[in-house]
Amino acid sequence: MQNDKKMVYIIGVLFCIMPIIETLNGVFLGHHVSDVYRILMIFVVLLFLFVSSDVVYMQTFEMIGVLLTYLTIAVLQMLVIYHSSVPFLSDLKSLSRIMLSFLYFAYFYKANLLGLISQKDIKVYLTIISFLYALMMFIPFLMGSGLATYDVQGSGLLSAKEGIGFKGYFVEVNSLSAILMGLLVFLGEEVLSYIKIANRRNIIVNGFLFLAVLISLLLTATKTGMIFGIVYPTFLILRSLVDHKVSTKVKKNILITIVVIMILAWPSIIPTLSNSVNGLVSRGMYFYQQMDGNIVQFITSNRSNFVRDNFNEMIQSGNFFFIHFLGTGYYSNPQNVLMRRVVTEMDIFDFYFSYGLIGCLVYINYFKESFKNFWNRSKDSVSWMLVTMFVYSMFGGHVFVNAMSSSILAIAYAYFVIDDSKGKEALE
Numbered sequence: 001m002q003n004d005k006k007m008v009y010i011i012g013v014l015f016c017i018m019p020i021i022e023t024l025n026g027v028f029l030g031h032h033v034s035d036v037y038r039i040l041m042i043f044v045v046l047l048f049l050f051v052s053s054d055v056v057y058m059q060t061f062e063m064i065g066v067l068l069t070y071l072t073i074a075v076l077q078m079l080v081i082y083h084s085s086v087p088f089l090s091d092l093k094s095l096s097r098i099m100l101s102f103l104y105f106a107y108f109y110k111a112n113l114l115g116l117i118s119q120k121d122i123k124v125y126l127t128i129i130s131f132l133y134a135l136m137m138f139i140p141f142l143m144g145s146g147l148a149t150y151d152v153q154g155s156g157l158l159s160a161k162e163g164i165g166f167k168g169y170f171v172e173v174n175s176l177s178a179i180l181m182g183l184l185v186f187l188g189e190e191v192l193s194y195i196k197i198a199n200r201r202n203i204i205v206n207g208f209l210f211l212a213v214l215i216s217l218l219l220t221a222t223k224t225g226m227i228f229g230i231v232y233p234t235f236l237i238l239r240s241l242v243d244h245k246v247s248t249k250v251k252k253n254i255l256i257t258i259v260v261i262m263i264l265a266w267p268s269i270i271p272t273l274s275n276s277v278n279g280l281v282s283r284g285m286y287f288y289q290q291m292d293g294n295i296v297q298f299i300t301s302n303r304s305n306f307v308r309d310n311f312n313e314m315i316q317s318g319n320f321f322f323i324h325f326l327g328t329g330y331y332s333n334p335q336n337v338l339m340r341r342v343v344t345e346m347d348i349f350d351f352y353f354s355y356g357l358i359g360c361l362v363y364i365n366y367f368k369e370s371f372k373n374f375w376n377r378s379k380d381s382v383s384w385m386l387v388t389m390f391v392y393s394m395f396g397g398h399v400f401v402n403a404m405s406s407s408i409l410a411i412a413y414a415y416f417v418i419d420d421s422k423g424k425e426a427l428e
Helices: 002-016 016-026 031-053 058-082 085-115 119-144 174-197 200-220 223-242 246-265 270-289 296-301 304-316 320-326 347-366 368-376 381-395 403-415 418-428
Strands: none
Touching: 002 085, 002 119, 016 031, 016 119, 016 403, 031 085, 058 085, 058 320, 058 347, 085 347, 085 381, 085 403, 119 174, 119 200, 119 347, 119 381, 119 403, 174 200, 174 223, 174 381, 174 403, 200 223, 200 368, 223 246, 270 368, 304 320, 304 347, 347 368, 347 381, 368 403
């Protein structure tokens, strides 16, 4: 059991340092830092699943069955639609990122049954990860380095000094936005819960992290991130001020704190955010005009057209029923006459076009216990974090298929199947 505890500790550390690894991956782009990290993660997790405590749970075999199912779907797509190994090999990387959610979930599931992890541990992981994401944004920002969120080159690797917005050294901005928004909600709900019980220490710690993650989100200058970064904190403040469980003294302190933060932030943060907002508005107006004032296209950043085009290509492909049930993979090639697949950047549609109805049902079935418990339990900070990431995935995409965000999703899914009483029984 001591060895199992050490492995859980090591895996926990590996989970928590993910923001640092992703930053190093951006700094040393092309050196596959994150790939090496995830190979190590996968190796240690598989070692835990098949070696620890000399027991392998049925859930682990279910995970293997799911992995084989998606791999079989990818092979069938190669044989039936593309008649080439190029799309299959291209799709393996995307598929491997999605599979991280299944693998990591299996790890948490077994760790809970062995009594080695609790819901409190999950919240500690998320708190540490929040701190490190904010830190990995602030360090390059204060050093005057980092990458721009938007750039004219379209490479996503333009210096922050030359483009619009700031994303540290994180390469994928959509997944970064999804994670920051999810963690912002997690921390905000934690702060509110501690305000209700007047836990000063945790209010200060989580409040500080909330502010740090909020600034990080606003610095990205994404359209959704900017709106969410204004609306959610405002909503949270209003909730705290009208909640009858919050004392009048605490409400006064909240208002004073907000005023102090605004005064302190004005000379340093506000000018940068103002420039980001101006750049975002200019860019938004340009694209709004390019879309002839179509509000649906503008709100979805033209993704609605991608969905329509994919459906049309699916109907005209001659393989409608196959694609409907088994998809075409994440391989994107508008020039491919067999299936001019384009990524819609709306995860629900992308998952359907990639792995069909069967792939969607397999995903839902694997996490059904999490979804069921989420629905039946009273909602807390992790619940609303998961909701936030799911909603964002429908409009921003790159949540299910990105390694960073799929790892965070696995942690959130696991939270809803962890039962501390099961762990205690397993230890007895």
